Amino acid sequence: MYDRYTIFCPIEELEQKFSVKNQGSFRESYNAAPAQKLPVITNKKPGQIQYFHWGITDAMANNKSISPRLFNLTSDNALQRPAYKKILQAERCLILVNGFYVWKQLSKKQRVPYFCYYKYQLPFAIAGVWEEFDDLQDKVNSTFNMLVVPSTGPLQDYQEDMPAILSSEQAVSWMDENADLSRLKEILGNISPGSLKMHAVSPRLTDLKNNDEGLVKPAPPADQFGNYTLFS
Numbered sequence: 001m002y003d004r005y006t007i008f009c010p011i012e013e014l015e016q017k018f019s020v021k022n023q024g025s026f027r028e029s030y031n032a033a034p035a036q037k038l039p040v041i042t043n044k045k046p047g048q049i050q051y052f053h054w055g056i057t058d059a060m061a062n063n064k065s066i067s068p069r070l071f072n073l074t075s076d077n078a079l080q081r082p083a084y085k086k087i088l089q090a091e092r093c094l095i096l097v098n099g100f101y102v103w104k105q106l107s108k109k110q111r112v113p114y115f116c117y118y119k120y121q122l123p124f125a126i127a128g129v130w131e132e133f134d135d136l137q138d139k140v141n142s143t144f145n146m147l148v149v150p151s152t153g154p155l156q157d158y159q160e161d162m163p164a165i166l167s168s169e170q171a172v173s174w175m176d177e178n179a180d181l182s183r184l185k186e187i188l189g190n191i192s193p194g195s196l197k198m199h200a201v202s203p204r205l206t207d208l209k210n211n212d213e214g215l216v217k218p219a220p221p222a223d224q225f226g227n228y229t230l231f232s
Contacts, residue, residue, distance in 0.1 A: 004031060014039070021047060041094040049096070053142065072146055075150075088184060091129055095126040117196070118194075127191075129145050149189075149191045201219050
């Protein structure tokens with residue numbers, strides 16, 4: 001399960017990297033989480049950065065636990081289940097990030113957080129799907145879901161799945177309105193973490209009130225309760 005990532009580079013860097021214009025109020029985040037409004041680029045408006053809720057709106061979440069299926073979509077489900085397959089073919093997006101967090105399970109009740117990123121913590125894109133719906137007040141809400149694929153490379157030692165990290169070429173193909181299901185399957189089947197870097201970070205990220213640069217700084221491995229461990 002992936003329920004935390006970062007997006008903290010200047011908005012101008014995102015505009016330049018993805019050849020888009022920002023269409024909202026950008027706020028950096030070192031602790032992006034489900035229900036928050038976060039920047040994405042959709043296949044319907046590929047020249048704009050828009051702001052959608054991750055998985056569910058904050059009003060619908062109402063401080064309750066959120067089902068992982070609302071913010072993580074496995075590639076198998078996306079390609080095989082009719083409802084997801086329809087969304088995959090019609091409503092895709094790029095999730096803009098500078099890195100993401102993964103938890104390494106050390107025991108049944110003990111896990112340690114790690115920050116995953118590329119050289120210089122440059123921004124990159126993760127494959128996503130999006131949808132719109134009307135709430136009870138007839139207000140249009142937009143949400144997105146992160147695609148995850150079977151882990152490869154260094155992430156295999158941490159979790160079974162990993163975010164569908166897109167190379168620059170894959171990102172272009174993912175946004176292609178003419179991409180058919182076979183092409184999308186090919187993209188999702190060839191996701192590679194490449195030169196992904198990672199280091200242990202503070203378990204302070206478990207508290208959403210914490211949202212500062214210190215969250216991505218290297219820290220001695222400690223579990224979610226703050227207990228230091230000899231294992232890394």
